[in-house]
Each structure stands twice: as structure tokens, then as C-alpha cells.
Amino acid sequence: MESVFATERLKELLPKVKAFVLEELIPLEKDHATRPFKQTEKILQEKREKVKALGLWNLHASKEEGGMGLTLCEFAQLSEVLSIAPFYGQYTFNCQPPDIGNTELISKFGSAAIKEKFLQPLSEGKIRSCFSMTEPEYPGSNPTRMATTAVREGDEYVINGHKWFTSSADGAAFAVVMVVTNANAAPHQRASMIIVPTDTLGFEFIRNIPVFGEAGEGWASHAEIRYNNCRVPVTNLIGEEGNGFRLAQERLGPGRIHHCMRWIGIAEKAFDLLCQRAATREMEEGVMLGEKQFIQGFIAESRVEIDASRLLVLRTAYNIDQAGAASVRDEISGIKFYVANMVLKVLDRAIQTHGALGLSDDTILASLYQHERGARIWDGADEVHKQNLALSILKKYGLDIKKKR
DSSP, X not given: OOOTTOOHHHHHHHHHHHHHIIIIIGGGGGGTTTSXXXXXXXXXXXXXXXXXXXXXXXXXXXXXXXXOOOOHHHHHHHHHHHTTSTTTHHHHTTOOTTHHXXXXXXXXXXXXXXXXXXXXXXXXXXXXXEEEOOOTTSOTTOTTOOOOEXXXXXXXXXXXXXXXXXXXXXXXXEEEEEEESOTTSOGGGSEEEEEEETTSTTEEEEEEOOBTTBOOOGGGOEEEEEEEEEEEEGGGEESSTTOHHHHHHHXXXXXXXHHHHHXXXXXXXXXXXXXXXXXXOEEETTEEGXXXXXXXXXXXXXXXXXXXXXXXXXXXHHHHHHHOGGGGHHHHHHHHHHHHHHHHXXXXXXXXXXXXXXXXXXSSHHHHHHHHGGGGTTTSOHHHHHHHHHHHHHHXXXXXXXXHO
């Protein structure tokens, strides 16, 4: 894959990363549905050491933090390649969510002590982290409404609350927790982000939440957590008190584009399987499935939609590199709902093309759809992003609906 966004550095890295994914990770997929998670974890740990030996570790991070120092636009194109092996690629290269978002957050806003204690081992791949914001009692798309509190007592915060869909909490060493520190402040100044080690007394791991009937494990899990009088030092505060909403936007903006990068790779994988099936499945003697116009429509529409999504994402990544995420909020909202719908449409067409086989675990398609249906919900539902984009556009025409309310 080469585009106007391909730099000389990227041209050198892409073949190496793609070769590793195809040779080392794709062969693992044939046993994905039946292999125990602990065995997968052990296998991927060995693969991670190979990545380090090749000098490809932490593609997303700055050179100061042991990374490659790539731009977001460069990393976007590598992230797509990693997602050709969707259940293995990101983790093997240490840029899986939510660790990649937590790494960027702590790198930008964490104190020197926090970086040494939490960021360093996270960057080295010695530990994993989780992100704890959404609450079952309140809408997840509105981070100004939360009940989890952190009350300061001397040199400690005492945290109480109930969270769910805490990404990757199973086996994580610490959680980045969104909490209310000043309930009487203005809505966008009430919350803060605090690091809570998962071995803290009162950190209660309740369960991995089943998604479409499957409770994931490890980095593929979504947990329900209770914080029962968890005491952590005030030095675990990220940034300043009351800045939690701003930090959430700083974290979730780039986080959304990381999702989009991955979805493009997953869509390419589904497209490849769709085309293979169309070219090799005989419908009647001498007539292949791909000769049917319905299937040709699937192929043509999927190809154009994937290409359009890639260009939108790379344009957004490039603009973030140039001016920061805050300046391209509209673009981020746009790619979030557009690419989320694209990947689900391509997966659905690939499943349809495979017929009953596509519903089984004999291909990876059913598992991918199961995991990616959340694309239209994670990090803000489609409807919220569409509304935000429309409000921003209308404001340019003189209709400020938010102010009017």
C-alpha cells in the first residue's frame, strides 16, 4: 500500500511489519476459536520478543519513550497492516487499546513520578492497563455525568463508584479512572483522572461482561468494576483536579482515530475473504459465485468504501499532526461514524457471501463481526457524533443550537 502519505521511513517499515504479520501472526488464526487464551498469551509473548529484536517495538511512541517517533499519519498506515491479524497484531507490537491511549495520555499529562512508575513498564510491555470511565447508571456518551467520586483525605484520594466496560481490566496492573472530585463545579470541571493500581484494597473485579454471548479475556475483555473506598496517593492524579473532561477529550480524540485505523485493516481482511470466496465457490457447474451481479456489487461497493475511509482517516491523521486533535474535532466525529459503518457493511457482505459458513467459527468472519459490532457504540455512539458534526456545521451558518438551549 503506497499513497501520497507514504514517507521514506514508512516505505522502509511497511514491508517489514507486513512480512511479520503475514508470516508470524496470520498462521495463528486457524486455531483462534479453539485455542485457550492463556496459550495464545504465551505464544504472543514469544512473538513480542521477536518484534523487539527486529527494532519494531512501540511503533506509536516517541523516541524518548523507546518508540519509533512516527507521526500519527505514518502510524495509521502501519496500524492498518497490523489489523490484518486483528486479534494479534496490535498486542504483539504493544500498541493495543486501551494501552495506546493511556500511554499517550500519561506521556502528555503525567508527572515524572507517574511516568517512572506506570508509563515505563507499560511502554516496555511488562504490564497492561485499563481505562475506567463508563458507568451503567449513566449514559456513556456523556462523561460530564458520573457518580464515581474521589474525596481527598490528607495525602490520599478515597474512591467509590461503579464502572463497567472497563476495557482490558482482566490482568491489567492499573486503571485510569474518571472520577468526580468537585461535584459543585461547572459540569466540565467536576471530574479528574486518577490512576488506581488493580491490587489496591477495595478494587473489586466483578466480571468480564459477555458481548454477544462471549466474555473475552485479557486485553480483549470488558469488565465490571466496583471501587469500594479505594485509597490512592494524591500523586496518582493525572494533570490537575477538574481537568478530567478535557483529558478525556484529549485521550478519546486520538483513540477514535486509532479505532478507525484498525477498522480499515479489518475491512481489508474481510474484503480479501469475500473476494476469495467469490472467485472459488462454484454455484452450479462451471459458474462461480463471483459471476453473480449481486456479489459483484458487494465487491465494487466494498472496494470504494474502504478506499474512501482510508483517505478520510489519513487526512484526519495528517491534520492532527499539523495542528493537534482539538482543531479537527469535526473530522474525528466524521471518520468515527463513517468508518465504523463501513467495516460492519464489509463484514456483513463477506459473511453473506460465505453463506452458512460465514456464521460458523470455520472462518474468522463471525468472530470479527461479534467483536466489531461495538464500533458504532465505543467512544461515542454514531448518533452523538453525527449530532456534534451537524451542530458544528450549522453554527457556521449562524444557528448556534447549543447556545440557544
